[in-house]
Structure formats: structure tokens, C-alpha cells
Amino acid sequence: MTVIKDTGQRALPPPFTEEHEELRQSLRRFVRAEIAPHVEEWEEAREFPRELFTRCGELGFLGLKYPEALGGQGGDYLHDAVWAEELAFSGASGGVAAGLGAHTGIATPPIFKFGTPEQHQRFLVPAIRGEKICALGITEPGAGSDVAGIRTFARTVDGGYVVNGSKTFITNGVRADILITAVKTTEQGGHHGISFLVLEREMPGYEVVSKLEKMGWHSSDTGELSFADVEVPAENLLGEENGGFHLIMANFQWERLLMALGAVGAMQRLLEVAIDYAKEREAFGRPIGRFQAIRHKIAEISIKAEVAKALTYNALRLFHDGIDVVKEVTQAKLYSQRACVEVADEVIQIHGGYGYMREYGVERAYRDARLGPIGGGTDEIMREILGKQLGL
Numbered sequence: 137m138t139v140i141k142d143t144g145q146r147a148l149p150p151p152f153t154e155e156h157e158e159l160r161q162s163l164r165r166f167v168r169a170e171i172a173p174h175v176e177e178w179e180e181a182r183e184f185p186r187e188l189f190t191r192c193g194e195l196g197f198l199g200l201k202y203p204e205a206l207g208g209q210g211g212d213y214l215h216d217a218v219w220a221e222e223l224a225f226s227g228a229s230g231g232v233a234a235g236l237g238a239h240t241g242i243a244t245p246p247i248f249k250f251g252t253p254e255q256h257q258r259f260l261v262p263a264i265r266g267e268k269i270c271a272l273g274i275t276e277p278g279a280g281s282d283v284a285g286i287r288t289f290a291r292t293v294d295g296g297y298v299v300n301g302s303k304t305f306i307t308n309g310v311r312a313d314i315l316i317t318a319v320k321t322t323e324q325g326g327h328h329g330i331s332f333l334v335l336e337r338e339m340p341g342y343e344v345v346s347k348l349e350k351m352g353w354h355s356s357d358t359g360e361l362s363f364a365d366v367e368v369p370a371e372n373l374l375g376e377e378n379g380g381f382h383l384i385m386a387n388f389q390w391e392r393l394l395m396a397l398g399a400v401g402a403m404q405r406l407l408e409v410a411i412d413y414a415k416e417r418e419a420f421g422r423p424i425g426r427f428q429a430i431r432h433k434i435a436e437i438s439i440k441a442e443v444a445k446a447l448t449y450n451a452l453r454l455f456h457d458g459i460d461v462v463k464e465v466t467q468a469k470l471y472s473q474r475a476c477v478e479v480a481d482e483v484i485q486i487h488g489g490y491g492y493m494r495e496y497g498v499e500r501a502y503r504d505a506r507l508g509p510i511g512g513g514t515d516e517i518m519r520e521i522l523g524k525q526l527g528l
């Protein structure tokens with residue numbers, strides 16, 4: 137009979153392997169040494185330095201899932217999942233995670249997936265090096281949840297397109313060199329006739345109208361853009377003309393998974409912060425963690441964090457196996473984003489007056505988390521998708 141010796145070591149949660157764990161440790165060291173100490177300064181400055189892109193490029197973090205031939209690390213989506221979770225857990229602010237994450241998680245994947253070899257060389261290779269900053273431009277002042285309602289129009293001309301319109305709420309929008317832009321290419325309504333064009337910052341008529349002031353994510357830039365007769369060459373069409381809705385839908389699953397992973401990392405961090413504080417802060421002659429009211433709050437937080445993690449890792453595992461995961465991703469995104477706001481709120485409460493002060497960073501965690509139920513598809517839209525998935 138084989139006796140299995142219990143070494144006391146916990147197995148890695150699927151789908152992660154030892155290799156992912158090594159990446160996790162090196163990301164943790166990097167974030168703690170090179171990002172976390174500067175977060176407050178960057179929040180004040182309303183952006184993190186552009187050099188952070190090149191630094192992350194140098195270290196290979198911007199190309200974890202891309203082939204080595206393009207300058208990537210030859211990994212897969214799971215490596216990027218570790219990146220998203222670890223940025224949140226190790227103390228990058230929501231703004232830093234959003235800026236870097238928009239580049240790696242939502243703007244460069246469509247270039248890789250739908251781009252030609254020539255587009256890979258022109259746009260993806262410098263993006264992986266961190267030399268060109270990328271953003272994804274779908275939302276417009278008049279169309280957010282209703283993606284099919286976008287109005288930015290690309291008129292076909294000899295050799296390409298002429299683009300007129302505007303975009304808003306675009307993460308990295310102010311300093312992006314490359315904007316993966318959703319445009320209409322037919323007058324047909326609905327989901328028909330959406331295409332993607334790569335707009336480049338130096339194109340005449342491309343203008344950054346404003347840098348938007350926000351409730352949280354202060355260290356990320358969020359831009360409003362306008363396009364007036366921007367001439368875009370045909371070689372900047374990404375994927376098929378009028379095939380853009382497919383691109384949007386393909387991108388959404390990964391974006392929502394990344395948001396769920398970010399919330400999982402953030403909640404784990406908040407749980408640890410709450411436990412430490414409950415042990416150290418005293419009231420009425422004892423640590424506040426010895427009051428049942430506080431202990432029970434922390435117990436509830438641990439459950440929310442664990443449920444979000446279980447839903448998210450399950451969706452990630454299925455996504456990685458190439459299975460249709462709309463239902464699981466939607467559940468993970470919906471649950472984790474709202475849970476993260478609730479957890480951050482409770483952790484402020486556990487900190488009392490100090491929770492309301494900037495010193496402990498929990499008020500920032502709350503402000504940053506509040507975007508979760510809005511961005512990447514609102515809670516209401518998630519429930520609609522889920523309802524349809526359940527046959528209603």
C-alpha cells in the first residue's frame with residue numbers, strides 16, 4: 137500500500153502550475169519594490185510615469201501571453217491572469233492596474249488575434265516593448281452599454297477611410313499612441329457594419345479633447361477624444377470590414393475575466409489588511425478583532441473573497457480550455473465586482489476614522505473598486521446576459 141505523506145503544503149489551485157507561481161513571486165517583488173511605494177505620488181499627479189510601460193516591457197510583463205517571435209514571453213492567458221491578480225494584490229493602485237491592464241488586457245489582444253503579420257510588426261512589437269501605449273476605444277458620449285449605438289463613422293475613400301466622431305471614458309486615452317477604434321462602416325443600424333481601425337495619435341484631425349477627472353483610478357488617464365476627417369490607410373483595418381462586433385464580443389470575455397481577477401486580488405489584500413488592523417487596534421482594553429461584531433465582519437469578508445475566487449478561477453480554467461464561458465465569466469464578473477465594493481466598504485468600517493483617512497489606502501481601495509460594477513459591462517447588463525444564458 138502506498139502511503140501518501142502529508143507534507144502540509146497546499147496544492148496550487150487549478151489551473152495554475154509551479155511556473156505560474158514563480159511568475160507570481162517575481163511580479164509580487166516587482167510591484168512591491170517599484171510600484172507600491174510611488175502609488176500616492178502618482179495618484180496626486182493624476183498619472184503614473186510613461187516609463188513604467190517601458191520598464192514593464194523590459195521585464196517582459198507586457199508580452200507574457202505573446203509569442204517570442206514578437207518579443208513576447210511565449211506564455212498564455214494564465215500568465216496574464218497572474219499579472220492581473222498580482223497587480224491588485226501586491227499594492228498597485230486601481231489606476232496603475234487599469235492603465236497597464238488596458239494596454240495588455242484589452243487593447244493589444246485584438247491586434248494579436250485579428251491583425252496581419254505586418255500589423256503585428258507595426259503595432260504589437262513596439263507595444264510589447266512598452267514603447268507605444270495602446271488603448272481600446274469603443275465607448276462614445278451617446279453609446280456605452282449599447283455598443284451597437286456607436287456613431288463614429290469611417291467613410292470609404294480611395295486607399296482607406298476618413299473617420300469622424302468621438303470617444304469617451306477611454307483608459308490610456310490621453311497618451312495612447314495607438315487607439316484600437318470601433319467605427320461604423322455602413323449606414324445599417326444594429327450590430328451590422330462595425331469595424332475596427334487602428335488610429336495613430338499623430339494622424340491629422342485626431343484630438344485629445346480632455347483628461348477626465350474621476351472618483352477613483354486617479355493614476356490612470358481617462359480620455360475624451362474627437363476625430364475630424366482623420367485619414368486612415370486601408371492597412372490599418374483590423375480584422376474584416378463590418379466584422380467588428382465579433383471582435384468586441386471576443387474581447388469582452390477576457391476583459392471581464394481580468395476584472396474579476398483584479399477584484400480577487402484586491403479582496404485578498406483587503407482581507408489581510410483588515411485582519412492586521414483588527415489585531416493591532418485596541419478599544420475598551422482589547423484588540424478590536426476580539427469583538428464579535430468585527431470578527432464576524434472579517435469572517436464574511438473571507439467568504440466573499442473565496443466565493444469570488446472560486447467563480448473566477450473556474451471561469452478562467454474553462455476559458456483556458458477553449459470552452460464557451462459566457463455564463464461563467466458573466467457570473468464571476470458580476471459577483472466579484474459588487475463583492476469587492478462591499479468588502480472595501482466593510483474594511484473602511486473596521487478601520488473607523490482611520491479608514492476615512494488616506495493613510496491606510498482603504499478609502500482609495502473603495503473608490504477604485506466602485507468602477508467595477510460599471511466598467512466592462514454594468515451589473516445590469518451582466519444580469520441581462522445571464523438571464524439570456526439561463527434561457528429567459
Ligand SMILES: Cc1cc2nc3c(=O)[nH]c(=O)nc-3n(C[C@H](O)[C@H](O)[C@H](O)COP(=O)(O)OP(=O)(O)OC[C@H]3O[C@@H](n4cnc5c(N)ncnc54)[C@H](O)[C@@H]3O)c2cc1C
Pocket residue numbers: 238271272273274275278279280281282304305306307308350353358507510511512513514515516517520
Ligand atoms: C474609468 C472608466 C474607464 C473606462 N475605460 C474604457 C475604455 O478603455 N474603453 C472603452 O471603450 N470604454 C471604457 N469605459 C466605458 C465603460 O465601459 C462604460 O462606462 C460602460 O460600458 C457603461 O456605459 P455608459 O457609461 O454609457 O452607461 P449607460 O449605458 O448609459 O448606462 C447607464 C445606466 O443604465 C443602465 N442600462 C443601460 N442599458 C440597460 C439595459 N439594457 N438594461 C438595464 N439597464 C441598462 C446601465 O446598467 C447603467 O446603470 C470606461 C468607463 C470608466 C468610467
